[in-house]
């Protein structure tokens with residue numbers, strides 16, 4: 001059966017890379033480099049180190065799992081991804097790179113399903129839960145935050161890159177109708193896209209403290225839009241994927257210019 005999240009993004013990457021996020025375009029000008037830069041930013045904000053045990057929600061095709069293990073030298077990664085094709089791809093990549101299953105235990109499943117967490121974690125408690133450019137796609141980000149709190153070790157950290165409504169954006173406006181249409185098209189639950197104050201309150205209500213949101217939109221949204229407009233290797237992507245990128249790029253450019261959405265780096269610590 002066709003999947004919404006599949007291997008289409010492979011066509012955007014340089015050889016042997018398989019990222020699938022919006023990228024951080026402050027210095028990078030090609031897709032794989034920009035995606036890796038966004039992952040690095042998240043890992044740094046999460047404060048990953050040699051003691052970390054990472055639970056990665058929505059790990060895509062797995063490049064980020066290798067990054068946590070090699071760049072940040074974390075002890076172990078676990079993860080859940082809804083996509084069957086991406087999870088299989090990630091398993092192959094990890095095996096090719098020589099990581100034993102004990103270092104990187106990943107499963108296919110829905111992050112809002114508590115069983116999926118148990119399947120990869122057992123009774124272990126990760127020091128970090130990460131969600132790189134995917135929490136807006138989850139059926140419920142609130143439920144994801146609650147499960148993260150439940151499974152994290154004491155003083156564990158949650159870190160995400162995610163969309164939220166711009167402070168100026170009014171939910172009764174015409175532009176909000178455009179946003180709702182785009183969210184439906186992109187399989188994103190409307191309840192996941194909230195203002196920054198509400199986002200912070202949701203983290204605090206779930207039992208997190210030191211919650212911090214950094215707006216990185218200017219280096220993400222216009223950069224991705226420019227990339228899809230000018231990408232030379234379009235022929236490698238199928239027409240459906242090309243259409244998806246073109247619409248997403250245009251929408252992100254508009255959502256940035258008209259202050260509808262913001263793209264942010266979010267982190268918080270589990271309260272004792």
Ligand SMILES: C[S@@+](CC[C@H](N)C(=O)[O-])C[C@H]1O[C@@H](n2cnc3c(N)ncnc32)[C@H](O)[C@@H]1O
Nearest residue numbers: 005019020021058060081082083110111134137
């Ligand atoms: C935009 S992609 C980002 C992929 C990857 N993190 C990266 O940066 O390359 C969104 C990811 O979230 C995953 N995802 C979406 N809904 C999910 C869910 N309910 N449970 C687990 N993973 C999910 C998708 O399969 C996909 O891998």
